[in-house]
Amino acid sequence: MxxxxxxxxxxxxxxxxxxxxxxxxxxxxxxxxxxxxxxxxxxxxxxxxxxxxxxxxxxxxxxxxxxxxxxxxxxxxxxxxxxxxxxxxxxxxxxxxxxxxxxxxxxxxxxxxxxxxxxxxxxxxxxxxxxxxxxxxxxxxxxxxxxxxxxxxxxxxxxxxxxxxxxxxxxxxxxxxxxxxxxLLAKSEKTLVNKIKEDHPYTIHVPFGWDLAKNLPNFIWLRKLEAQSELNVFVYEGDYKDQAVFNHVDELREEITSTYLRDSERPEIYITRQPQVPVMTTRVSFKDMFAVEARALWKISDNSGGGPFVSYTFVDEKNQKLYYIEGYVYSPATKKKHLIREVEAILSTFELSEAAKPNS
Structure with missing residues (x-):
């Protein structure tokens, strides 16, 4: 047996x-x-x-x-x-x-x-x-x-x-x-955590040293800038239309980053994906919800920088809302596994509000 x-x-x-x-x-x-x-x-x-x-x-x-x-x-x-x-x-x-x-x-x-x-x-x-x-x-x-x-x-x-x-x-x-x-949880930016909780139907941990770079009704962008690296996490919330979105996570990401992650001084420059590297997707459970985990490489549209990213796409079924959350890192010419693990850890702290959670 x-x-x-x-x-x-x-x-x-x-x-x-x-x-x-x-x-x-x-x-x-x-x-x-x-x-x-x-x-x-x-x-x-x-x-x-x-x-x-x-x-x-x-x-x-x-x-x-x-x-x-x-x-x-x-x-x-x-x-x-x-x-x-x-x-x-x-x-x-x-x-x-x-x-x-x-x-x-x-x-x-x-x-x-x-x-x-x-x-x-x-x-x-x-x-x-x-x-x-x-x-x-x-x-x-x-x-x-x-x-x-x-x-x-x-x-x-x-x-x-x-x-x-x-x-x-x-x-x-x-x-x-x-x-x-x-x-990461040992010390946090509590003011930013509370701000996100007040403005959005979810919570996410903001570690000490991170900033809230953008806070829109359906999009937030967290960022940590260091001398040799940059760590980023963003959360997108949109209307859920049909399950076909799970088969086209790369297209969803392109739509989000080209809209919300553009250079404020040079708007023709934005975050995109390295097209020569296919997106690796895996069906997983995220906070007891069906989700698609995606891993691939991103780049700036003018090819001035890039790095790895990891994301999760899932649905708040009660409110029929689609969520795409991602962490990406920039650290040229250095090893990146510890950095990608840090943004993964932050993504893992994402929680829907009690009213939106399944079975609540």
Whole structure:
């Protein structure tokens, strides 16, 4: 029988390290260091032979893929493979960790990884081939996520990884998104947040350092200007006519940006899309509503600048209003994944007013 990722999580309860009592766990966490490093860094603890074999190849497929629609190639995660025998307290304080172990491997590195498993958990792995992972939070540091991957042999583990690739990746993708949003929400421009709430049937978080560049009845534009970069978020509200709009998000965007994002001094110049790069669209759920996520590259119409963007298109069905919300960044000749994650985090704070929410 094949179990879902969520069901298996509820079934697997292992005690790998640490105290067993609730009091002991609380005491342990009290003296833990804070997790450190980049939000998307993963410390991967694995036997060198397995890293060079099929297990390592599959892990690279999952965690070392490029983020789509960025001008430069950038990995979604920064994966650092670590020799288990050289795992020290500094490395163990990383925000994300993965331990990989199979019972058939007898090398000294694999034996070092098995030390993180109790005898009872090793016996359970031997008996039950359906289980292949467990997740531990705050294992060695506060704010940390540790994923243990295991199987009876390498071939079995590769099959599990192959069958659950999306869920295993999303575990850390979600963690990176949540940490990014948490950092942004720590301090906000409350006056601007309240202004938007008063003028529009929705709310959106405005982090400290951002400005409200434009505030029209059906359009707002948020912007953050820095020495080497520019971050932008805008929200468009229009009448919903028919569902065909979801098949032509690129045309909708062109209509919006050519209308509202023009140079005030040189109106012939506006934000458009790089036509040689097709828009990558995905059907997703956004705030419990059907939406189309779009990713592509934008440019200024005179070709003086450009960069990546991400957007969501969805409908307020109660009021028959169409929403298009987008974040785009400009940072020439630099890496952009952290910037695009910042505008994504702001987009994720968008909320319709209570009167417009489904089932309200």
């Amino acid at each position: 094949r179990y879902s990722f969520a069901v298996l999580f509820s079934l697997i309860i292992f005690s790998f390290v640490g105290c067993n009592s609730k009091t002991g766990e609380n005491l342990k966490k009290e003296f833990m260091p804070l997790a450190r490093g980049e939000n998307d860094e993963i410390i991967l603890v694995i036997d060198s032979t397995q890293w060079e074999g099929q297990v390592g190849e599959k892990l690279r497929d999952i965690y070392q893929r490029y983020i789509p629609m960025l001008p430069q190639d950038e990995y979604e995660f920064s994966v650092n493979k670590v020799n288990p025998r050289k795992l020290n307290d500094v490395l163990k304080s990383a925000k994300n960790m993965i331990f990989v172990m199979t019972l058939d491997s007898r090398t000294s590195e694999s034996r070092a990884i098995r030390d993180y498993f109790t005898d009872s958990s090793l016996k359970k792995i031997q008996r039950d081939s359906s289980i292949y992972y467990t997740i531990r939070k705050d294992e060695f540091a506060k704010g940390q996520i540790v994923l243990f991957l295991f199987a009876q042999d390498s071939e079995a583990l590769v099959r599990k990884l192959d069958d659950n690739e999306s869920s295993l990746r999303n575990l850390f993708t979600s963690a990176v998104r949540d940490r990014t949003r948490e950092g």
